[in-house]
Amino acid sequence: MIVVTGMPGAGKDEFIAVARSVGFMDVHMGESVRHYARLRGIPFTDGDIGRFAASEREKYGMDIWARRTAEMIRDPERTVVDGVRNMEEVDAFRERDRNLIVIAIFANREERFRRILGRQRPDDVRSMAELVLRDKRELSFGIGSVIALADVMIVNDGTLEEFREKSRKVLQSLPRP
Numbered sequence: 001m002i003v004v005t006g007m008p009g010a011g012k013d014e015f016i017a018v019a020r021s022v023g024f025m026d027v028h029m030g031e032s033v034r035h036y037a038r039l040r041g042i043p044f045t046d047g048d049i050g051r052f053a054a055s056e057r058e059k060y061g062m063d064i065w066a067r068r069t070a071e072m073i074r075d076p077e078r079t080v081v082d083g084v085r086n087m088e089e090v091d092a093f094r095e096r097d098r099n100l101i102v103i104a105i106f107a108n109r110e111e112r113f114r115r116i117l118g119r120q121r122p123d124d125v126r127s128m129a130e131l132v133l134r135d136k137r138e139l140s141f142g143i144g145s146v147i148a149l150a151d152v153m154i155v156n157d158g159t160l161e162e163f164r165e166k167s168r169k170v171l172q173s174l175p176r177p
């Protein structure tokens, strides 16, 4: 299993696209939150989903969403997981697959901001001040530790094609099961 991590706009989705092109499947922790929210009849607004995710965490533990997401994984050796926010979650996935590898993607904040503006996703931040707040929120969840303790770091500071090439190389160099 590969866990991909990084700050908003670092390039996780682009990494996943490369992983898919070489045969990996991907699961997103947000999907399992939405799946359970649907079962419980929670409205699909950002605020309600966020509150639901947090209250489940309080009730069932920091790693609840990782455990629920892990249940959705059919072939751990060929799966990339997106969306972890803290080490407890990484450890929960590691219980499912002892060979788990954490890959962190890094780009500096100016670069991430430019790219986020460029991708024009409706739910994205629109100003540097908003990105600073968004980064703070992510860090408050514990993502900094996941990045600092990653097994591999890919620096995404060049062109998109360079990043894709780096990603392919990392994926090729992983130990085969």
Ligand SMILES: Nc1ncnc2c1ncn2[C@@H]1O[C@H](COP(=O)(O)OP(=O)(O)OP(=O)(O)O)[C@@H](O)[C@H]1O
Binding pocket: 006, 007, 008, 009, 010, 011, 012, 013, 014, 015, 115, 116, 118, 119, 156, 157, 158, 159, 160, 161, 163
């Ligand atoms: N090296 C690069 N050069 C140019 N554009 C890039 C590069 N890397 C990523 N991008 C673009 O920057 C945007 C952000 O990348 P991506 O969506 O992969 O980030 P992310 O880490 O998945 O972000 P989030 O956590 O917010 O979902 C995308 O539009 C992507 O195509």
